[in-house]
Amino acid sequence: MNTGYMSEETRNDVVVIGGGAAGMMAALFCAREGAKTLLLERNEKLGKKIYITGKGRCNLTNTAEPEQFLREIPHNGRFMLSPLSHLNNEGTIRLFNTLGLATKVERGGRVFPVSDKASDVTKTLHRALDAAGVKILLNSHAEKISRSEDLFTIDTADGKRIFSSALILATGGASYPATGSTGDGYRFAEAMGHRVYAPVPSLVGMNMNSDWHERLQGLTLKNVTITAKTGKKMIYHELGEVLFTHFGISGPLILTLSAHMPDHAEDTSVTLNMKPGMTPEELDKRLIRELTENSRKQLNTILNSFFPQRLAGLFPAICGLNPEMFGGDCTRADRKALLNGMTALPLPITGPRSLDEAIITRGGVDVKSITPGTMMSKQVPGLFFAGELIDVDAHTGGFNLQIAWSTGALAGQSAAAYVKNRR
Numbered sequence: 001m002n003t004g005y006m007s008e009e010t011r012n013d014v015v016v017i018g019g020g021a022a023g024m025m026a027a028l029f030c031a032r033e034g035a036k037t038l039l040l041e042r043n044e045k046l047g048k049k050i051y052i053t054g055k056g057r058c059n060l061t062n063t064a065e066p067e068q069f070l071r072e073i074p075h076n077g078r079f080m081l082s083p084l085s086h087l088n089n090e091g092t093i094r095l096f097n098t099l100g101l102a103t104k105v106e107r108g109g110r111v112f113p114v115s116d117k118a119s120d121v122t123k124t125l126h127r128a129l130d131a132a133g134v135k136i137l138l139n140s141h142a143e144k145i146s147r148s149e150d151l152f153t154i155d156t157a158d159g160k161r162i163f164s165s166a167l168i169l170a171t172g173g174a175s176y177p178a179t180g181s182t183g184d185g186y187r188f189a190e191a192m193g194h195r196v197y198a199p200v201p202s203l204v205g206m207n208m209n210s211d212w213h214e215r216l217q218g219l220t221l222k223n224v225t226i227t228a229k230t231g232k233k234m235i236y237h238e239l240g241e242v243l244f245t246h247f248g249i250s251g252p253l254i255l256t257l258s259a260h261m262p263d264h265a266e267d268t269s270v271t272l273n274m275k276p277g278m279t280p281e282e283l284d285k286r287l288i289r290e291l292t293e294n295s296r297k298q299l300n301t302i303l304n305s306f307f308p309q310r311l312a313g314l315f316p317a318i319c320g321l322n323p324e325m326f327g328g329d330c331t332r333a334d335r336k337a338l339l340n341g342m343t344a345l346p347l348p349i350t351g352p353r354s355l356d357e358a359i360i361t362r363g364g365v366d367v368k369s370i371t372p373g374t375m376m377s378k379q380v381p382g383l384f385f386a387g388e389l390i391d392v393d394a395h396t397g398g399f400n401l402q403i404a405w406s407t408g409a410l411a412g413q414s415a416a417a418y419v420k421n422r423r
């Protein structure tokens with residue numbers, strides 16, 4: 001393993017800051033092109049975030065066809081056309097297989113290592129980096145970057161001074177900062193004249209302001225739909241699963257919803273349809289039947305035939321009705337309230353959970369300041385960007401790691417070419 005100390009005044013062809021998914025891939029593609037490459041990582045090991053991806057199994061990409069793949073990148077997806085044409089999902093799977101990592105495809109095209117171990121992804125890349133001759137400096141926190149003429153100077157927190165002809169920033173976003181991604185790259189990029197959009201949590205649960213969600217904590221509802229509208233404009237409508245939590249609501253549908261919510265969500269209404277398989281007319285008929293046949297039973301009991309018990313007990317109150325009301329006492333307005341609650345329950349969402357809990361960060365370095373065909377900065381020649389640091393983000397399913405692999409590979413190869421052309 002190449003973790004040795006770099007002597008001062010040694011000039012590297014390319015330095016990569018950040019040993020996550022994007023940085024490792026960048027360093028690999030760079031060194032394979034013959035560039036003298038140094039990878040700087042602040043943590044004691046590479047790829048700390050990869051270890052927790054896919055619940056420890058690492059959903060490393062997705063087999064979706066190109067058009068579908070782009071649809072899964074709701075934010076600046078078109079920017080990914082070039083990086084994906086350089087290294088797409090198929091190429092990534094082939095690359096990992098060639099490097100010795102066997103992969104398998106699961107539901108929804110999600111690709112995992114056969115071993116079900118995220119650590120195998122990092123180990124595979126680490127081995128490949130060693131084989132390609134990349135120098136790896138761990139426990140090395142880049143603190144300051146300066147550039148004069150064609151030389152980048154990187155100062156680390158422990159006093160090392162490192163020089164390079166080209167620099168790749170792959171410092172990640174600002175979510176799960178305990179893994180090392182504390183947003184340093186935003187600061188570096190801004191200091192070198194790039195526009196950076198403020199980091200916003202994405203793929204994350206939502207806080208709710210209600211007196212009922214806490215009592216449903218742990219309850220999962222399957223085959224429901226979530227609809228979000230800003231004014232009259234539909235911004236999200238999807239069928240799937242939600243989970244009530246102590247803070248509000250989460251689960252796959254809500255994580256994806258968070259990627260579509262505008263930064264200021266005050267004007268956005270979110271509703272839950274718990275019975276999307278029936279038309280309102282069908283559901284109303286069924287309600288009439290249940291209320292009539294059970295006219296001497298209380299609402300909270302009657303609703304057991306519609307919902308899990310915990311929700312049934314609470315549902316009349318959520319709709320503003322007395323749970324102990326008898327079925328036979330329900331007026332037409334009461335029935336309408338139940339029907340509306342079942343098909344379009346307003347979720348009083350107040351905003352996303354914090355960056356600490358977000359799977360990814362929305363925002364980051366403006367794609368307009370990066371040439372998509374090379375990942376080089378339009379302002380600073382020799383400076384390249386890769387990974388979550390860039391203002392591109394995707395849904396869950398392996399798409400975000402593919403963004404890191406593709407932009408990393410392209411940045412690495414382009415940085416090597418840049419250095420070669422200037423020799």
Ligand SMILES: Cc1cc2nc3c(=O)[nH]c(=O)nc-3n(C[C@H](O)[C@H](O)[C@H](O)COP(=O)(O)OP(=O)(O)OC[C@H]3O[C@@H](n4cnc5c(N)ncnc54)[C@H](O)[C@@H]3O)c2cc1C
Pocket residue numbers: 017018019020021022023040041042043046047048049050052053054055058059060061140141142143170171172173175176179180181182183184185358359360386387388389397398399400401402404
């Ligand atoms: C819980 C969780 C589960 C996820 N699961 C999946 C999944 O299954 N599939 C998927 O596609 N995506 C998943 N993601 C998202 C995915 O992990 C990220 O999109 C991806 O890791 C981004 O890669 P990156 O290299 O850009 O950034 P990171 O992986 O964050 O790497 C950045 C690296 O830079 C280092 N660094 C930062 N600043 C400095 C500095 N100043 N000096 C030196 N080093 C520095 C950090 O320590 C870090 O190692 C998940 C994310 C989380 C949080």
